[in-house]
Amino acid sequence: MKRPALPAPLWALLAGNFVIGTGVMVVPGTLNELSQSLQVGAATAGQLITAGAIVMCLGAPLLAALVAGWDRRLLLAWTMLWYAGGHLLSLLMPSFAALLPVRMLTVVAPAVFTAQAAACAGLLVPVEQRGRAVTFVFLGWSMASVLGLPIGALIGGHFGWRAAFGLIACLSVASAAWIWLKLPSGIRPAALSREAWGRVLKSPLLMGVVSVTALQGAGQFVLFSYFAPIVRQGLGADATQMGLLWAWFGACGLFGNMVVSRYIDRIGAARMVLVTTLLIALSLLLWPLAMSFTTLALVLVPWGLGCFATNSAQQARLVSLSPALAPGSVALNSSGIYVGQAIGAAAGGWLLAHDAIGWMNWVGLATVLLAVALSVTVDHAQRRALALSPPPGRPKADRTPSGGSEYTK
Template identity: 40%
Template sequence: MIGNFVTGIALLAPTAMLHELSDGLGVTIREAGLLITFGAIVLCVGSPVTAWLTSRIERRHLLMGAVAVIAAANFASAFAPNYAVLLVIRLLMAAVAALYTPQAAGTVALIVPPGKRGGSIAYVFLGWTLAAAIGLPLVTFIASRYGWREVYAGIGALSVLSLLLLAWRLPRGLYGTPVDLATWTELARNRLVVLLLLITTLQISGQFVIFTFLAPLLGQLTGAGPDAASAVFAIYGLSGLVGILTATRIVDGWGAFNSSLLATALVLSGMTVWSFGAGSLAVMAVGVAIWGMGFGATNSMQQVRLVGAAPAAASASVSLNTSVLYVGQAIGSAIGGMLFAGGQFRAAGFVAMGFMTTALIAVIVSRRVVATAQS
């Protein structure tokens, strides 16, 4: 979970300090946002590739190696002389960081009994929620007062702490099922798996249309400064924390489908409030709070449903889900960047709503796919 916190904040940090990166590196807000877009492209390719290349490596060594690279990359980022060098460092980090989240989920599946798998996987993904709840507000606070270089140095230090904890507590001798061509073929033929991957892409694309440029959008639409943006990030993250903690408690008894449906509906409801309340900081903050209740749980429930759809290929299916998650980030941040550069600040919310409405419909359809497969 702490490793996912480190991974999440390392990958999402630019969203919370776009102004500082723009001013410090002499680039536009949209160009600073490309640190997310290009990184997501590498991540979406890297996740399944690294799952295949590393499937026979002992999990303790694999996860420790990934966090070690994240630590080194963030320390290097703190000393990057220009935008081009920082972009290259982030791309190299993303290529390795791509393996951490899916392999962490697969490792948990090796440790806990099947009856507790859903809640345990959701707990591991709590790290990403904490990255939004605690990490991003801290990034905004530190970057606005001390600078973006200090942020990267701090993330490097947290990564070292995560590395030490993994070395201390993670059991030895954990090996997953080797991934080969037959595994990918089996997953491609599984209608439910393919639909779930599409749902993840839609969910994340919609959220990152807004999320990548959350602070600049608040500034343009409400005149909010860094402190107000930090407070909104905190609201988003804390709401997400409540949402995912609730999901970890109800998923094993209530079911991953019902939990996923509720989470997706919450995200759409929050985006609706954001879009129609654009211009009022208070109303938009309420929208973010509702959205946040669902954001962490959406991806966690997707992971749980994928593990249930193809248990023997869990590490591969989760890596694919992580891959399309980053596809969604790339799509959403690219669309959000074009809208922001074109001055279409209010339109971003409605575009995001379109993605999430489609995702909600797809979640409902996925239940029929399950019923068809069972019959």
């Protein structure tokens, strides 16, 4: 049976996530050029990732509460214009000290957009399509990895990091226009009350899922943040070779996310999270075998397949657990992504500065395996809760206060 087509506004949200993802990943993609241009070490330049991740971590839940009653068309369009302005201002900065605070202000946009786009996607479709809609919108991040990141790395490698930042500013303006034209007006999810936020924060299941996300991000970004200088140092990669490696990694990520988007409603979000996280762990385990470009490309395959797909599955997992609390839980999940990036980038920077590159994959692997163990524990707890108190009709996690989608297009 052919599945119904997803509504057109989801494509605009997907494109917005593509631009957001490209902008977030432009720093690791151009880390070599940033380090050389600003005359700082790679470990120091990598703290742009840490500082930005801290802002996104703290900003996602705080801003979710602040903008709760805004029309999503207006909010998401203006968020992309903020992103454009931040990148334009960044390329004018003459030093690392000047760039750091501008970068921190710029990434306020991802703190808003990713979480609110996911929550908005859940309101644009019937309840039975929510998992598919959320993962579809998150495909934008995978597309950023397969197209945006390598293109940004190539432009940065050949024309400098400022040119790459300028490209993102232009894409952000185009994205704002697309969202304004395609997203229907009047989507105003009810603001979460203090009591509702309390329910999110006190829910062992929801906060357990968020904690899994944080551990996943920390484990990956120990190594991912410094991928460019590590590969240049170990394999002598130039800008073109780095661009090709990023493109290969991104292609695997796009394929993985497409598979998750297609099958997640059939096999369940929790199982998808387990599979994709184990794929990441496999690459970290095999990392010492990456002694050439060929073996490195092979080692990156499982990581690419799981990297972005697991974030999509986590978002869908939260929406399915409690659609009514999704604006808060998805915002906190975005915080989980970014706090993981901050911790991972800081730990990786410390290891890099202390000539302990060989430990990066093992530290990352241990952290990802903790995420696996916690994810399994949360899944078992959810099953026990459902067994002890079976809800009438369909599962309680699939019901909203109105018994369906708050906004159906």
